[in-house]
Amino acid sequence: MGQGSSKREIDKGMRLYSEQKPEAAINEWKSALRRMTKKEKLPVKFNTLNYLCMAYFDTGKYREVLACANQQLEMLNSKTMCNNADFMQEAYFNLARGYEKLSEFKKSISYAKSCIEREDNNENAKAIKSFATVCLAKAYHGLSDFYNAINNFDSVVNKTETSPSVHMKFLVYESLGQLFAKLRDYDTAHLYYDKCLDIVQQDAATLTKYKRRIQSQIALPMLHMGRFNDAMEYCETSMKDAMLRADRPVQARCLFTFAEIHRKRKDFERSFPRYESAYSLFVEMGDRLNQVEVLGGMAKCMAALRDFEQAIEINHKALQLAEEIGNKVGLLDCNVRLAELYVITGNTFVGHQCEDNVSRLTAELELFCGVCGESMGQIPEHLDKLPCGHLIHSKCTPHLSRYTWGRKGRKRPCPSCRNRSSGNPVLSR
Known part of the structure; x- marks a missing residue:
């Protein structure tokens, strides 16, 4: 009787989820889980936890995603389900995407790589590996490692063995x-x-x-x-x-x-007030990366109202949060705003320190065009993505498209790659 009831609840949950009623689906799946106590139901329980991860992710309940994924790992450590490679891959993926949304980017990268490194011996495993690669790229993006982010995104779309x-x-x-x-x-x-x-x-x-x-x-x-x-x-x-x-x-x-x-x-x-409402929601979800962005908007708002003391305080809050999660672009933006605010308020010494931080972070992020040497990402402008994963100004792209003396038939190599190694990917247009 219990087995039949749990199956009906699982099926009902799937139907509700397909109708975009995730909260109702969650209730059905949680009810089904409560009925599952026998060891022979462990694979069904594992899959139900997968469904819950899916719905929790959609509704922004990222901590619950991790809780379900950890339950999956506990099951996999039991004698009944040990050494199940496919299930282990799914559990790692759930952990990777949960940590990515909670801005625990290094943990996300670790679990995503563990998922990707497992053998893809069936279509489902291949699909999960692709999803994990996207998650890996997003985690690199969270750390402001745009080169690795772009390369991983491209690796998913440009796979030769399968069409995405x-x-x-x-x-x-x-x-x-x-x-x-x-x-x-x-x-x-x-x-x-x-x-x-x-x-x-x-x-x-x-x-x-x-x-x-x-x-x-x-x-x-x-x-x-x-x-x-x-x-x-x-x-x-x-x-x-x-x-x-x-x-x-x-x-x-x-x-x-x-x-x-x-x-x-x-x-x-x-x-x-809308910044405050957005911030409260992101705090509730645990999404710290978006909290940094919202705090930046609040700081700009206070600066526009000439409440410089409040603007500086909010910027420092964003700065601390960006440092905690390792988001260097967030650190860069905070220092740009603080440099201007400290100069306005007469604290030029601290303002110059912030300017030095801006220069250092720009160099660390490699946020400068390899062709003209000017910075990128500080003002609205067009950028081009090279096949190697580096970015340059769109206005500088024609310089790479020209032939160089003595190298007819070959285009100029990516300047960033040329500086790094002897392998020089070229711009193909």
Whole structure:
């Protein structure tokens, strides 16, 4: 009787999840788990925990993702399920993506690599390995290691042995959109998000839940491109759907973008409360990377209101958080803002220290164009991604496309790679 009941609850949970009712699905799966006590049900229990990881991830309950993944590991350490390579790979993947969203990037990288290094002896294992590679790239992005992030994203899309699934392309394009938005190349970010929207339209039946996610993200590049009304419209549509579906990550993202729109319009009375609401949601979820970004917006808001003391305090809070998670771009942005604030308030000594930090972090991040030597990611501008994973200014790309004297038929090598080693990938256009 119990076995039949748990199966019905699992099936009902799957149906509810496909109907975008994750909270109801979670209740069904948790109820099914409570009925599973016999050892022969362990594989079913493991898969049910997988379903819970999936739903918890969608609703922003990242700590619960880790709790379920750790339960899976405990099961795998038992005599009944030991040495099951496929299950171990799935547990590692769940841990990797949970830690990535909680901004524990080094732990995420470790588990993602453990997942990728396992043999892919079936199609499911190959798919999980691809998902883990995307997670690995996102963790590198969180650490501001853009070179490794780009190379891992490209490795998923450019696999020669298998064609990436539509779902996989979506995840990679979404992540690349986030990466270029972080580097203030809003046009390229918009192009990647547009690709995601095209994928959703082509496969609306299975990817409909991702539409609101992309609309919430594409709004930010639109805002920086001066398309305020379009950004507001996308956010309002996404917010309504997210609230209906208990999608807290999208709700938080929309609140942040609403705050940015109001700040750009100098409507600070409406802007700051939305930053606070977004921040509270990200704190509740444990998403510290987005907390840093929201705190940056709050600091800009206070600076615009000429409350420099409060702006400095918020920036230091963001600085501490960015340092804790190892996000160097967050550290860089905080130091840029603090340098200006300290100079304005007359503390030029500390201001110069912040400027020195900016120079050091820019060098560490290699955020400078290998062609012209100028910095990247500080102002809105077009960037090009080279096949080797390095970035240069789009305006500098023609210099690599020209032949050099004595090397007819060959294009100039990537200057960053040339400086690193004798292996010189070239720009192929």
